[in-house]
Amino acid sequence: MPPGLPKHPIGTFAFVGLYAVLFVVGWFAIYTFIYLARQPVTP
Amino acid sequence: MKVDLYEKIWMWGVTGMLVLFFGSMANGALTANRHPPSHVETIDPMAVMKDPRFATQGVRVDADGRVHAWIIGLTFTWLPAEMTLPADTPITFHVTAVDVTHGFHIVRTNGQTMVLPGYISQFTTQFAAGEYLVACNEYCGIGHHNMAGKLVVVPAAEWSAPGSAAVAPGPDAVVVVAGEEAGHEGH
Numbered sequence: 227m228p229p230g231l232p233k234h235p236i237g238t239f240a241f242v243g244l245y246a247v248l249f250v251v252g253w254f255a256i257y258t259f260i261y262l263a264r265q266p267v268t269p
Numbered sequence: 270m271k272v273d274l275y276e277k278i279w280m281w282g283v284t285g286m287l288v289l290f291f292g293s294m295a296n297g298a299l300t301a302n303r304h305p306p307s308h309v310e311t312i313d314p315m316a317v318m319k320d321p322r323f324a325t326q327g328v329r330v331d332a333d334g335r336v337h338a339w340i341i342g343l344t345f346t347w348l349p350a351e352m353t354l355p356a357d358t359p360i361t362f363h364v365t366a367v368d369v370t371h372g373f374h375i376v377r378t379n380g381q382t383m384v385l386p387g388y389i390s391q392f393t394t395q396f397a398a399g400e401y402l403v404a405c406n407e408y409c410g411i412g413h414h415n416m417a418g419k420l421v422v423v424p425a426a427e428w429s430a431p432g433s434a435a436v437a438p439g440p441d442a443v444v445v446v447a448g449e450e451a452g453h454e455g456h
Contacts, residue, residue: 234274246282250289257293264379266303268359268393 305382314386317341317367322389328352330430340364342371342384345412347403351419355428356398364390372407375420383407396422 272280297303317323322339326348329337338360341348354360364373364384371384375394378401382390403418 253289262297262301266297266301267379 310389310391311387312365312389314365314367317365322363323365328354328431336360336430338362340373342366342373342405342409342416343368344410345405345416347373347405347416347418349418351421353421353423353428354396355425356422357395358425359393359395361391361393369409370407371405371409371416374404374406376402376404381406396420398422398424 312320312322318341323341326339326341329339331337336355336358338352338354340352340362342364343366362373362380362382364382365388366384366386368386370386372381373384373390374381375396378394378396380392380394382392384390384407399422401420401422403420405413405416409416
């Protein structure tokens with residue numbers, strides 16, 4: 227490994243982490259404001 | 270056992286997602302009373318059209334004034350493909366299939382159930398006034414994408430029960446060939 231490079235691909239981690247955060251936020255928004263908001267049906 | 274750092278991150282991520290998804294199901298079931306709309310009522314799929322429950326499809330009002338919708342799914346349409354229903358009124362849907370598994374999905378509402386030959390799926394829900402697309406959301410064959418219907422929901426004051434007899438066909442018991450008139454949001 228060339229000297230001076232970080233030990234881990236920090237930039238890649240940042241992109242993947244941002245993707246994960248957006249995924250979780252989007253999932254919770256749909257779960258809360260669409261799925262739960264529609265209320266259950268009566269069997 | 271040595272586990273690589275990246276492998277650990279991946280494993281914890283997957284574990285977190287499993288907890289999230291199973292937790293959401295448990296939360297829905299325990300706090301919001303959400304369950305599969307199962308209703309163990311059987312029917313001979315070879316004799317659905319002759320069965321008194323489905324001999325006439327469409328909207329009926331029972332002796333207690335409750336509104337019921339009796340619907341058959343077959344490749345590639347719903348019978349009836351269009352119904353007029355009262356708004357803000359509990360409506361009990363009874364749906365069965367005569368051939369293969371279908372999915373009865375009233376788009377943008379909570380109305381959704383699998384439709385299995387041999388069983389009558391049942392759920393009760395209500396709607397605001399408007400038009401709703403009914404899509405088949407279980408792949409049922411080459412014409413699956415055309416299997417669509419429509420619910421026209423009108424204010425309860427403007428709605429009249431179809432006929433007076435419990436099995437009389439309503440004015441809305443019209444079969445529309447899927448694809449000619451209904452929307453195509455289904456997949």
